[in-house]
Amino acid sequence: xxxxxxxxxxxxxxxxxxxxxxxxxxxxxxxxxxxxxxxxxxxxxxxxxxxxxxxxxxxxxxxxxxxxxxxxxxxxxxxxxxxxxxxxxxxxxxxxxxxxxxxxxxxxxxxxxxxxxxxxxxxxxxxxxxxxxxxxxxxxxxxxxxxxxxxxxxxxxxxxxxxxxxxxxxxxxxxxxxxxxxxxxxxxxxxxxxxxxxxxxxxxxxxxxxxxxxxxxxxxxxxxxxxxxxxxxxxxxxxxxxxxxxxxxxxxxxxxxxxxxxxxx
Amino acid sequence: xxxxxxxxxxxxxxxxxxxxxxxxxxxxxxxxxxxxxxxxxxxxxxxxxxxxxxxxxxxxxxxxxxxxxxxxxxxxxxxxxxxxxxxxxxxxxxxxxxxxxxxxxxxxxxxxxxxxxxxxxxxxxxxxxxxxxxxxxxxxxxxxxxxxxxxxxxxxxxxxxxxxxxxxxxxxxxxxxxxxxxxxxxxxxxxxxxxxxxxxxxxxxxxxxxxxxxxxxxxxxxxxxxxxxxxxxxxxxxxxxxxxxxxxxxxxxxxxxxxxxxxxxxxxxxxxxxxxxxxxxxxxxxxxxxxxxxxxxxxxxxxxxxxxxxxxxxxxxxxxxxxxxxxxxxxxxxxxxxxxxxxxxxxxxxxxxxxxxxxxxxxxxxxxxxxxxxxxxxxxxxxxxxxxxxxxxxxxxxxxxxxxxxxxxxxxxxxxxxxxxxxxxxxxxxxxxxxxxxxxxxxxxxxxxxxxxxxxxxxxxxxxxxxxxxxxxxxxxxxxxxxxxxxxxxxxxxxx
Ligand SMILES: Nc1ncnc2c1ncn2[C@@H]1O[C@H](COP(=O)(O)OP(=O)(O)OP(=O)(O)O)[C@@H](O)[C@H]1O
Ligand SMILES: [Mg+2]
Numbered sequence: 001x002x003x004x005x006x007x008x009x010x011x012x013x014x015x016x017x018x019x020x021x022x023x024x025x026x027x028x029x030x031x032x033x034x035x036x037x038x039x040x041x042x043x044x045x046x047x048x049x050x051x052x053x054x055x056x057x058x059x060x061x062x063x064x065x066x067x068x069x070x071x072x073x074x075x076x077x078x079x080x081x082x083x084x085x086x087x088x089x090x091x092x093x094x095x096x097x098x099x100x101x102x103x104x105x106x107x108x109x110x111x112x113x114x115x116x117x118x119x120x121x122x123x124x125x126x127x128x129x130x131x132x133x134x135x136x137x138x139x140x141x142x143x144x145x146x147x148x149x150x151x152x153x154x155x156x157x158x159x160x161x162x163x164x165x166x167x168x169x170x171x172x173x174x175x176x177x178x179x180x181x182x183x184x185x186x187x188x189x190x191x192x193x194x195x196x197x198x199x200x201x202x203x204x205x206x207x208x209x210x211x212x213x214x215x216x217x218x219x220x221x222x223x224x225x226x227x228x229x230x231x232x233x234x235x236x237x238x239x240x241x242x243x244x245x246x247x248x249x250x251x252x253x254x255x256x257x258x259x260x261x262x263x264x265x
Numbered sequence: 266x267x268x269x270x271x272x273x274x275x276x277x278x279x280x281x282x283x284x285x286x287x288x289x290x291x292x293x294x295x296x297x298x299x300x301x302x303x304x305x306x307x308x309x310x311x312x313x314x315x316x317x318x319x320x321x322x323x324x325x326x327x328x329x330x331x332x333x334x335x336x337x338x339x340x341x342x343x344x345x346x347x348x349x350x351x352x353x354x355x356x357x358x359x360x361x362x363x364x365x366x367x368x369x370x371x372x373x374x375x376x377x378x379x380x381x382x383x384x385x386x387x388x389x390x391x392x393x394x395x396x397x398x399x400x401x402x403x404x405x406x407x408x409x410x411x412x413x414x415x416x417x418x419x420x421x422x423x424x425x426x427x428x429x430x431x432x433x434x435x436x437x438x439x440x441x442x443x444x445x446x447x448x449x450x451x452x453x454x455x456x457x458x459x460x461x462x463x464x465x466x467x468x469x470x471x472x473x474x475x476x477x478x479x480x481x482x483x484x485x486x487x488x489x490x491x492x493x494x495x496x497x498x499x500x501x502x503x504x505x506x507x508x509x510x511x512x513x514x515x516x517x518x519x520x521x522x523x524x525x526x527x528x529x530x531x532x533x534x535x536x537x538x539x540x541x542x543x544x545x546x547x548x549x550x551x552x553x554x555x556x557x558x559x560x561x562x563x564x565x566x567x568x569x570x571x572x573x574x575x576x577x578x579x580x581x582x583x584x585x586x587x588x589x590x591x592x593x594x595x596x597x598x599x600x601x602x603x604x605x606x607x608x609x610x611x612x613x614x615x616x617x618x619x620x621x622x623x624x625x626x627x628x629x630x631x632x633x634x635x636x637x638x639x640x641x642x643x644x645x646x647x648x649x650x651x652x653x654x655x656x657x658x659x660x661x662x663x664x665x666x667x668x669x670x671x672x673x674x675x676x677x678x679x680x681x682x683x684x685x686x687x688x689x690x691x692x693x694x695x696x697x698x699x700x701x702x703x704x705x706x707x708x709x710x711x712x713x714x715x716x717x718x719x720x721x722x723x724x725x726x727x728x729x730x731x732x733x734x735x736x737x738x739x740x741x742x743x744x745x746x747x748x749x750x751x752x753x754x755x756x757x758x759x760x761x
Contacts, residue, residue: 092480101482107475107476109475
């Protein structure tokens with residue numbers, strides 16, 4: 001469950017997120033909005049690359065934005081230690097919270113094989129090199145359907161395969177929230193279908209909640225039971241996907257965009 | 266069915282384990298350690314010993330540049346720090362040589378880490394400038410306090426009287442023994458660095474190289490892994506400095522000029538930063554080439570001209586360095602040709618080794634090695650003559666190409682007229698033969714003490730024998746070639 005309370009992000013004069021409050025509790029949540037709406041910025045707040053100007057985000061009940069007092073005499077040292085871990089965590093430590101994400105541009109290292117790319121994530125998700133780790137890596141790659149590309153170099157993977165590999169990287173360890181930033185960009189219809197199948201299966205695969213950003217409304221419809229719409233940093237609508245997409249203001253702000261695009265094409 | 270076939274495609278062969286990846290390096294170094302001191306002249310044993318130390322330092326530059334894209338111009342200064350500390354401890358306390366070297370490495374590692382701290386937030390030009398300033402600061406400091414040579418106090422500098430040299434380890438008193446001792450260190454240090462590259466750290470560095478944000482999102486501590494590289498680089502450079510101090514029993518402050526740091530970086534780019542052989546090439550270029558020139562009575566500083574040229578060429582040609590280009594070349598050769606070539610090369614080289622040893626012109630190894638180099642040049646670097654022409658400018662190179670093309674055409678026409686099979690590459694080949702012969706003969710003249718005429722005969726002899734054997738042995742090797750081709754039908758690139 002993602003709880004967002006009064007989040008505001010300001011870069012100079014731009015306000016990519018403006019006093020956003022929403023609770024997302026469905027297993028697969030969609031996020032749509034026109035270009036520059038602040039979608040990626042919201043993801044960056046989750047993963048700690050952007051510090052919000054104000055507000056709070058809690059994931060599964062744990063705040064990841066709030067700064068707690070480190071030295072509270074009422075707490076035992078162990079709780080203090082845990083508290084220090086879970087609040088205002090350094091971005092790379094958020095992985096241990098189960099936060100996983102992909103990027104709008106895929107981040108597969110060209111000179112490593114697919115296996116090594118995924119292994120590189122597992123290296124930091126587990127305490128030691130263990131058979132379980134190897135198992136987990138293979139399982140994640142198998143899940144996205146890339147086993148046949150196991151030992152191929154990153155540079156030799158197709159766009160679709162790179163996107164899927166990114167998802168495999170996000171499934172390593174024990175993820176609690178998998179955030180996907182436009183995984184369907186540049187995919188054909190058939191590839192999109194496979195992708196939708198992969199995304200739909202993630203909650204069953206590892207029990208994580210999925211947060212899916214995409215411009216492809218069909219993909220959102222196929223995957224998400226709950227969808228929120230952002231427009232210039234403001235929450236335009238949130239609710240069951242079909243209902244949200246039928247709202248006139250959503251059609252105007254977002255699908256209108258597409259209508260224009262279609263006309264242009 | 267097609268899918269089934271694809272699955273078995275040879276492209277998808279699992280990567281080697283880290284151990285298997287460093288094996289070739291260890292074997293080559295071990296072989297060199299055993300045989301090289303037997304082959305080369307006495308003057309060269311000490312030169313190649315300092316090549317070893319420089320290779321170790323170059324490996325740290327390559328680590329930072331190749332793995333993280335960070336330009337550190339201070340690695341040579343860190344070697345100086347290691348050497349200074351090592352000398353200080355060995356003069357001050359009655360400790361074994363190794364302890365001194367290790368202390369030098371450790372403290373240089375700490376300095377490397379300190380240097381790395383600001384570097385964690387910088388990159389590119391700013392980092393290069395910062396490290397350059399550190400190297401310059403080191404030069405100034407060491408100019409003032411100099412290296413310890415047995416005197417009292419912190420600086421350990423003798424004001425009046427004779428300098429004291431530190432002793433070599435008891436196992437490695439002679440020059441040849443000390444060279445082998447250095448090779449053991451080199452295997453340990455570079456083996457460790459290679460191991461790091463092939464395992465968890467290497468993968469984390471690859472992610473950082475791709476994008477720091479993505480690495481962070483994957484749980485990699487970007488700061489931690491950069492700091493780790495700086496620490497490891499500092500330790501290895503420091504060890505190299507201590508070992509260099511042991512070579513002559515002392516260090517000269519004049520040897521740690523800033524220009525050396527810059528030169529080392531440039532030569533790592535020339536040699537290739539992505540392969541252990543690149544560091545070896547850099548070490549050879551920075552130490553062996555000037556020594557070679559000096560050995561022939563030419564000013565060793567002339568090498569700098571060559572270095573500038575070589576840096577330019579390697580920057581233009583994709584920054585893979587000499588080694589990267591050689592590797593690219595071999596990628597597109599088939600396995601059968603490699604096996605065949607290796608057998609024929611070694612047979613020819615062995616033959617010349619025996620003949621020259623029998624004639625008492627040089628050692629077996631000297632002739633053997635020379636013949637191998639001649640054969641390697643023949644296939645891998647056919648265009649050296651043209652490359653060198655480029656030194657005089659592109660227009661001249663182009664003009665020369667035109668003249669050559671015209672003459673070749675005329676020659677081919679002439680050949681056809683008198684009933685020979687026309688060969689339009691005759692002139693180019695002739696030039697390369699001429700160049701290879703004179704260049705290699707000139708080099709071995711110094712290194713292996715082969716008289717120039719005999720050197721020339723050796724190079725040309727090996728090259729002709731290769732051509733003759735190709736024609737003569739073709740029917741004999743055909744079954745072998747076919748058998749291997751069946752098993753490995755693709756170029757080497759497919760097998761990693
Ligand atoms: N680091 C930053 N500094 C300044 N402005 C930024 C920064 N990051 C994002 N912005 C601005 O914030 C706004 C929202 O950007 P964001 O990347 O979140 O959009 P998005 O919804 O992901 O768009 P797209 O669909 O194109 O990916 C944009 O106007 C962008 O220019
Ligand atoms: Mg975006």
